[in-house]
Amino acid sequence: MLATSTADPHLRRIRGQAMPSGHRAVHEQLRLRVHGVNLKIAAVRRGGADEPIVFMHGFGTSKEDYTDIxxxxxFAGxxxxxxxxxxxxxSECADLGAIDVPFLVDTARAVLDRAGIGRYHVVGHSxxxxxxxxxxHREPGRVLSFVNIKGTLAPEDCAGIRHVLSHQEPGDAFLRFxxxxxxAPGYSGGLYAANLPHKVRRGAVDSIFxxxxxxxxxxxxLNKFIALPIPxxxxxxxxxxxxxxxxLLDAHGVELAEIPHSGHLPMYSNPVATWKRIAVFYAGDLSQRIPAARRW
Structure with missing residues (x-):
């Protein structure tokens, strides 16, 4: 199913010195095949003795949202x-029309398997x-904890894209979005809008939305998130x-973290507070913060 992975040696250097895996960040291009589609996945990793944190960016953003780690x-080491x-x-994809959320889930699993990651912590935005x-939800035994940054949990989270797709006038839905x-008023909306055309391929937009x-x-x-038996x-x-x-999340033991001076993109509007809050979550013994999973 999967092909070989490659790493650009020029990307493995900082100030002319090689970056040893496990000590410095390594930039890689992973060649994968998912659902018969050829992919070239741009990744950044740093090794270590502990279980890794896996970061998954949102629509129209990128891995660079997290490289300030x-x-x-x-987060030293x-x-x-x-x-x-x-x-x-x-990243490159040979068939943009094949990209939907299940495809992204299978790609994530392929990336983790290629990287040799068994158990991991995950941080995902949107x-x-x-x-x-x-x-x-598919592989709960592999995930040790989950920081969900304004991820989609309910129909109310899709108001914007629902409005764009229901627009009756002809034209490019992506440009309308x-x-x-x-x-729209709000923190970082202009910055996000300016980046969007450069961060996501139009051919993937409709199927993802x-x-x-x-x-x-x-x-x-919402029920799937609440039921996960992890911090x-x-x-x-x-x-x-x-x-x-x-x-409801609070009542079921999910830790809530509200970041001031920000909205849907706290890592853009208030990155210092966002990183500090994530660091606090990972400090100490996470095993003491496993919530009781109940259905609502």
Whole structure:
């Protein structure tokens, strides 16, 4: 199913010195085949003795959302992996129309298997949070903890893309989505909108959007998240504090983390507070924070 992986030797150097795996971040290109589709996945990793943190970015963002982990003293020496999803960032996909959320989940599993990662902690934002949720639900024994950064859990999380797809006027849905973000008030919306055309391929947009809506409406996502028998944190910006399901998450033992001066993109609007809050979650003994899993 999977082909060989390669690492660009030029990317393995900082200031002319080789970066030993396990000590410095290594940039790689992983050649994979998922559902018969050829992929070239751009990834960054750092090895170590502990179980890694796997970071999954959101729609229209990239692995670089998380590479500041190498600058954070509270994560010094911590092993990690982050990568650009198919159709995003520097990754390449031979069939953009094949990309939907189940495809992203299978790609994540292929990346983890190629990297030799058995058990891991996961941090996922937005679409990456949805991908991580479905992967953890499928293989709960591999996931040690889950930081969900405003991941899709309910139909209310899809209002923006639902409106764009239901638009009756002809035109490019992706451009309408970008323009709506650019004009909407809110933290980091303009920055996000400016980056979108450069971070995601248009050919993947429609199938991803429709897949997210289908799962939000019929995928029982909130219940799946609550039922995961691992330490969990739901992190969101203050602009998202009115989400209807936050009290339910709190009642079922999910740690809530509200980041001030931010909205859907706390890592853009308030990265210092976001990283500090994630670091606090990983400090100490996570085994003491396993919530009771109950159905609602």
């Amino acid at each position: 190498t600058q954070r003293h509270d 911590r092993s990690f992996l982050t990568y650009d999803a198919p159709g995003c960032g520097a 679409l990456g949070g949805l991908t991580a949720l479905l992967l953890a 970008v323009e709506s973000l650019r004009l 429709r897949s997210v809506i289908e799962l939000a409406d019929h995928g029982d996502l 969990k944190m739901y992190l969101y910006g203050e602009e998202c504090a009115s989400l209807s399901y936050l009290p």
